Amino acid sequence: MxxxxxxxxxxxxxxxxxxxxxxxxxxxxGQTTTEIKRSSIKIPAGG
Incomplete structure (x- = not known):
C-alpha cells in the first residue's frame, strides 16, 4: 500500500x-513566431 x-x-x-x-x-x-520568410522560397524556372 x-x-x-x-x-x-x-x-x-x-x-x-x-x-x-x-x-x-x-x-x-508569442515571442517566437512561425513565419515563412519570402527570401527562402524559390520558384522553379519551369513553373
Whole structure:
C-alpha cells in the first residue's frame, strides 16, 4: 500500500514537471513566431 502511494505521488509530480517543461518549450508569450520568410522560397524556372 505504501509503494502504491509513492508511485501515485511520483506520477503526479512527474506530470507536473512535464507540463511545466512543455509550456516552456511551446512559449505561449508569442515571442517566437512561425513565419515563412519570402527570401527562402524559390520558384522553379519551369513553373
Amino acid at each position: 505504501k509503494t502504491k502511494k509513492y508511485m501515485i505521488a511520483l506520477a503526479i509530480f512527474g506530470g507536473a514537471l512535464f507540463t511545466a517543461q512543455a509550456s516552456n518549450l511551446i512559449n505561449l508569450d
